Amino acid sequence: MITVYPFAKPGRGFTYPEYEARYPPNYNCRIRHYKLSLWLDINNKAISGLAEIDVELIDEKTEWVSLDAVELVVDSVSGSPSVKDWRYDGTKIHILLGSKLTKLFVKYHGSPRKGLYFILPSKAHPNRYPQVWSQGETEHNSYWMPLLDHPSIKHTFEIIVYAPLGYVVISNGDLVSVKNEDKWSVWHWRLDRPHSPYLFSIVAGVFDEIIEMYNGIKLCYYVPKGWKDKAHLSFSKTPKIIDFYSNYLEYPYPYSKYAQVAVHEFIFGGMENVTATTLTDMTLHDEKAHLDYSSDPLVANEAAHQWFGDLVTCKDWPHIWLNESIATLLENLFVRYDKGESEFVYELIRDMDEYLNEYRDKYARPIVMRIYKYSSELFDAHSYPKGGLILNMLRALIGEDSFRRGLNRFLKKFEYSVADTEDFRKTMEEVSGRNLEWFFDQFFYNSGHPALRVEEEWKDESKKLFLRIKQIQGDDSLSTYLLPLKIHVKMGDIVKEYQIELSERESIYVFDLDTRPDYVCVDPFFETFKTIEYQRSAEQWARILLNDTHIYCKILAARALGKIGGLRAIEALTESLLRDGFWGVAVEAAKALGETRSEMAEESLLKALNNIRHPKVRRAICEALGNFRDEKACDMLKNILANDDESYYVRQSAAISLGKMRREELYDYLMNFISVPSHNYSITIGVLRGLGELGGDKSLKTLLEYSSSDRPTLVRSAAILSLGKYPGRREVIKILEDLSRDENYRVRQAVVAACKELMTPETLTILDKMAENDLIEMIRRSARDAAEKIRKNLEKGVEYKALREELERIKEENRRLLEKVSLISKVAEHKG
Incomplete structure (x- = not known):
């Protein structure tokens, strides 16, 4: 039970008027073991199944039990001992048992609309082998098998899958047997450890398999046939990851097998099905992509779930x-x-x-x-x-x-x-x-977060540093938080460390020091969950960026300098970009230089491209150059896009930034690279996004062409998203309306994103229909959110947009003026 606290902050913007509190369902039975025999009719996207379910009544007041079974055709329900009666209402099978312990036999068939997905060859991929894969979270496995579909339920599970000859089937637990019967390849899997039903999984397809042993655990990696050479880069750290978790948690990996299966068109990055994680095939990549792309975060996250999510479940x-x-x-x-x-x-x-x-x-x-x-x-x-x-x-x-x-x-x-x-x-x-x-x-029980404002004052006569910390969080957060904070005070080569506990809306802390500090860093290791802002000059931030050793403090400094602008900010950011030993700080420095939009910053970015080889930093520089529209930036970006030695994602960023130049002649140049092979079509996607930024009728025609069903999903999605750059065009609204009913989940996601980008009333009909009718709950929610945002924007009126644009223009003029003043002052100082 969750305690309801009198001071609880329920939040802002998450709920709609009809939302209500939801509680777990009451089940009057428990499942002791579940065995499923499943026949796959892949070409017709259909299934037939026989579920054998060992059920035990736990509520003596009734003999009725209900199984979740959505949109299936239930052929028969029987039992041993026999059942007295049963009926099916389209979402649940209600069964009147004849005994406290019963083995149920449910025979059914159907064509699942979700939960189990059939991926067939298409216009975009005519030679792709068919695949079938399940996705149960949250409560979608009941679309292809009758069960108690809630995470609070746990029981053992086995499955016998009848797939076409030549197919490999992967499921939870250990492989009991595999054999051929007539036209079927029959795979029997069993897991004798209790687990929740949303973690039940099957994948069927034609795969290359790699197996290795680690500490008695069978590690299996499955990739689509012909992709074996890409498996190593994605999965090679699996033993190291499992070893780290086993040691850190002091709890060895709890199962005998761990499989990772890469499939086509998976709707998420990965799903931690117990002992058999399903992953998107988009994570598989070659050596060039490996320069600035890694599967390690995805693999590490899904492996962690084998303990938290699978072994112990919410x-x-x-x-x-x-x-x-x-x-x-x-x-x-x-x-x-x-x-x-x-x-x-x-x-x-x-x-x-x-x-x-x-x-x-x-x-x-x-x-x-x-x-x-x-x-x-x-x-x-x-x-x-x-x-x-x-x-x-x-x-x-x-x-x-x-x-x-x-x-x-x-x-x-x-x-x-x-x-x-x-x-x-x-x-x-x-x-x-x-x-x-x-x-x-x-x-955990309140919304929002602490937001701190820090002000420093040094009093030379008393050698005291006064640190005023205010909690400035808004109404969606608690008015006052209790926060432990570490404070580092830097004085030359000396760093003094202090520990304080913030408990008031505003507090003043006094520190006795021998000399004026160079700077102060609050929470240098970023251990406290909060946002923080300081009242500091460019010089103060520059000292932190160039001299501190803590990544958190340096990145706060880089971001602050990007907002302040001016000569000193650009000098410090340039030095950081060129000399910092950690690529993440260099990336932040590049972004900040781009934000200043000054000529000096552009020169620094161009110079850095001639000296820096780290692909993630080069990518950030290319993105930052999109803020400049002169010949120098344009020529550099063209050279990078044309350079085969650059990483895929650096070239992608160059293509997008070229589009931001808004030069009509760049259309033909970008189109030279639209078919360049690259990981996940990254260069093609960069060109399409660049065309969206570029604008114009020729770009629009290309985007409409690439949104069609004969293109790969990622390419279609990028083209559709770029259509959001064309407000007021009837053909755009028409194609978005058509695509809002596309069978591809990612395509419909892109439609919502494009409508949100357009922010025009013409998209409301599209979004309202999707919010009401889309098969996927997350798309219904995102469509509703987008429509709500558009309506609120319309209420504010066009004046708001004009005011915001004027404010941005004034800010940019002020940045340039500040830079000139700083330069004049420096020249005068040098002459003096």
Whole structure:
């Protein structure tokens, strides 16, 4: 049960009027074991099945049990002992049992619209082998098999799949047998450890298989036939990842097998089906893509779920953070182990960026949230990065040893079972000896986050530093947070460290020092979940950027300097770009230089391209050059796009930035590269996005052509998204309306994004229909959000847009003026 606190902040913008509190269903039976025989009719996208379910009544008041079974044709229901009666209403099979213990036999068939997906050859991929794969989360496996479809249910499972000869079938657990019968290849899989039904999985197709053993665990990697040479780069760190988690958690990998299966057209990046993760084939890549692309984060995240999500599962969807937030943090901790502290902190910073984008652009909600319409709505940046950052803060608060022991005890206490937020809190309290109610109240049961403003004042006569910290968070957050904070004060080669506890809306801290500090850094390791702003000059920020050793402080400085602009900011950012030893800081410096939009900054970016080889930094520089529209930037970007030695994603960024030049003659130049082979069509996508930025009738004609069904999904999606750059064009609205009914999930996602980009009333009919009728809940929600945003924008009127554009123009003029003044001052100082 979730405690409802009198001071709870329910958030902003997440719920709609009809939303209600949702609670787990009451089941009056438990399943002891489930056996499914399944026949696949791949060409007709159909199935037939026989489910054998060992059921035990647990409610003596009734003999009726209900199984979730959506849009199936139920041929018969029988039992041993026999059942008394049954009926089917299209979503549930209601069965009157004749005994407390019954083995049910449910024979059925159907053509699932979701839960089980049939991927056949298409115009875009005529030679692709057919595949079948399932996706059960949240409650979609009941579209292809009758069961109790809720995460609170756990039982053992086996499946016998009849697939066409030559097909490989992968499922949960261990392979019992494989044999040929007539026209069928028959695969029998069994997992004798209880697990939740949304984790049941099958994949059928023609695959290349790679097997290796690690510490007694069979590691299996399946890739589409002919893709074997790409498997190593994606999966080679799997043993290292499993070894790290087993040691960090002091809980060995709990199963005998771990398979990873890359499939076509998967609707997510990956799904942690127990012992058999399904991944998108988009993660497979070649050596050139490996320059600035990695499967490691995806592989690490899905592997972490084998402990958190599979071994221990959230009791109900409001507690999904127990699966997702913990996996997010474990993924980041593997980054620390594999690549070091700088990479780890940069991952935390980017997680914060992801959360803040959702917070600012969409909504704020408590992480533990019971009011929703679709359970999939809870799979957002609150449950993933925000929760991971809060857990990282908990790790710092109670200490890493206590945190690790807490995770271990939680796993042992709830292994092969389910748990909720209070179970986790109490476990962490047991191992740490601390009361953590205040922590969970603040960060899990309330929306928003702390927002701090820091002001520094040095008094030379008393040798005292006064640090004023204000909590300035808005109404969607608690008015005051209790926050532990570390403070570093830098004085020459000396760093003084302090620990404070913030508990007031505004606090002043006084530090006795021997000399004026060079600078102060609050929370240098980014352990406390919060945003922070300072009142500082460009010179103060420059000292931090160029002299501090903490990635968090340096990146805050780079971003601040990009907003301040001026000569000193550009000098410091240029030096950081060229000399910083960590690529993440260099990336931030490049972005910041682009934000200043000054001639000096452009020169720095162009110079850097001649000196820096790191592809991620080069990519950021190309993106930043999109803010400049002169000949020098244009020529450099053209050269990069044409250079086969550049990475795919650097060339992609160059193509997009070229489009931002808005030069009509660049259309033909961009089109030279639209068919260049690249990982996930990245260069083609760069060209299409560049054409969207470029504008014009020729670009529009190309975008319409590439949105058609004879193009690959990623290419179509990029073309559709770029159509959002063409407001007021009837042909755009017409094609978006047609594509809103496309069978491809990603295409319909792109339609919503394009409509949101257009922000015109003509798109409302499209979005309203999708919000009402789309098969996928997440698309219904995103379409509704986009329509709501457009309506609010229309209420504000066009004056708001004009005012914002004028403000941006004035800001840019002020930046340029400040740069000139700074340059004049420096010249005068030099002459003096």
